[in-house]
Amino acid sequence: MNPSASGWINKFGHLVKEESEIFPNFEILYQELKRTGFVYGIHIDIPKFITVEHNLTEDEIAKINLLNALYFTYQFEKKDSDFERFVNTVFSYYQSLEVSKISFLNKILSGSQTESQLEKLIDSRIYLGGNAFNRAFGNSLTNSLLYVDVLIFRIYLQAHPSVIEHARLLEYVTINIAYQALNSKETQKEDDRLVQLLDSSLTYLDLDQANLDGTYRELFKENFTECEKDYFMDMACLTLWEDKLLDRKEWDYILGLGRDLNKSEKEVKSTLDFVQFFFKKNKSKIGYLNDKNVAVQFYEGMSKNVGKLILRNSKRLKKELAESKELVSLLSKSATKELDAAERKKVQNQLLDIFKTIPSLAIFMLPGGAVLLPIFIKLIPKLLPSAFDDNRVD
Structure with missing residues (x-):
């Protein structure tokens, strides 16, 4: 798929x-x-x-x-x-x-x-x-x-009478829990990024009108489902995960939240253990935990996106490249030796002409898009037919 x-x-x-x-x-x-x-x-x-x-x-x-x-x-x-x-x-x-x-x-x-x-x-x-x-x-x-x-x-x-109000309530409680969990930590470090991440993800709640002073606990008297309470606990543990060993202030917070959610100490510890295991296993894959500079993040991110675009459009690209023998010759040459300025300009212009014919490759036509051409050239060998027709139902 x-x-x-x-x-x-x-x-x-x-x-x-x-x-x-x-x-x-x-x-x-x-x-x-x-x-x-x-x-x-x-x-x-x-x-x-x-x-x-x-x-x-x-x-x-x-x-x-x-x-x-x-x-x-x-x-x-x-x-x-x-x-x-x-x-x-x-x-x-x-x-x-x-x-x-x-x-x-x-x-x-x-x-x-x-x-x-x-x-x-x-x-x-x-x-x-x-x-x-x-x-x-x-x-x-x-x-x-x-x-x-x-x-x-x-x-x-389930035909809930006020769906949109409940949506705002869930986001409100979730963002409050994240802020309060963060405030329970002696040092914030990477977790600042997590709260910024949550801030930018709100859909139903206007954060400017939200009260983040901890009085949200009164809302637990509302009729939250067990699934919603599980989610609140997971989001709290998510915010506290980095230390792997909680200090007393953090532990008191998470236990207090557990009591508010009718969770036992064993259930709270189990939730925290799962979060810590998840992050330990996947830390290298989690972008906001990596201390890479902005330029490195941008290049790596664009490499992923350009690679995806190449694979998704490989059939069309192979056809267009096959019709431009001079371009293929120059690209082959670039794999073994440095092109001169005139050759590099010729490659750039011919590639941009091809991209104009493929709407999903319009990113290369944006201001500054030419800086992505080296990424494209590097990934050309990955043009594989298997990337196509993989949604066909037999």
């Missing part, structure tokens, strides 16, 4: 028909979403029943996991595996949240509600309107509170 090519949701619907029993209940699904990092807003892995032909980017992983979480939540609540009804329900759900007021979904929620339109909706939900250049910095532009969409979808399916 290729989540950046048309037809990936149809392919998911085909694959999931054979896996209706893979998650017997919501709790098992939640544990899977923690394993993949989706609950933490850190997109590491996808469900094991989905096979892909290439290495996925973080946004592709996020798209797959969001769709997977929404689909099985629908199945649990409605006892219905009809994929077309699921697609229509997801559209109705986002409309009920008044997300049409949010510019990135304005056009998508109008017109026919097809799987193709759902692809656009999920794509926009992940990107939050960010462009290719600022998405190059990784997790900081990926929605870290996507799991809230799943929790709200669940209560929407």
Whole structure:
């Protein structure tokens, strides 16, 4: 399956028909979403029943996991595996949240509600309107509170009378917990980045109007579900994970929160252990934990994005390159020796002419896009036919 090519949701619907029993209940699904990092807003892995032909980017992983979480939540609540009804329900759900007021979904929620339109909706939900250049910095532009969409979808399916109000409430409590957990630490270090990440991920809540003084605990008297309480505890442990050994102030905070959420000390410790294990296992893959300078982050991020674009458009690129023998000759020469200024200019101009004919490669036409050409040239040998037609349903 290729989540950046048309037809990936149809392919998911085909694959999931054979896996209706893979998650017997919501709790098992939640544990899977923690394993993949989706609950933490850190997109590491996808469900094991989905096979892909290439290495996925973080946004592709996020798209797959969001769709997977929404689909099985629908199945649990409605006892219905009809994929077309699921697609229509997801559209109705986002409309009920008044997300049409949010510019990135304005056009998508109008017109026919097809799987193709759902692809656009999920794509926009992940990107939050960010462009290719600022998405190059990784997790900081990926929605870290996507799991809230799943929790709200669940209560929407249960015909909750005030879905949008509950959505704001969930975000409000979550961001409060993150701030209070951070304030319980003697030193903040990397965790500043986590709270900034959460700030930029709010969808339903206006943070300027939010009270972050700790009085949110009174809201635990509200009728939160056990799944929502589990999420609150995970977000608190997520903020405290770095030390691996908590000081007394941090431990008192997390135990106090546990009591407010009706969690035992054993349950709190188990949640914290899982978070620490997850980060220890995946630290090298988590962008905001790496102390790389901005230039390195940008280059690495753009290398991933350009690599993805090349693979997704390899069939068209191979055809265009085959029709330009001089360009192929110069590219081959550049692999073994330095091109002179005139040759480099010729390569640049001919490549840009090719990119003009492929809309998804418009990034190279943006101001400064030419600096990405060395990345493209380096990745040309990776033009593989297997990157195409991987959403075909036999």
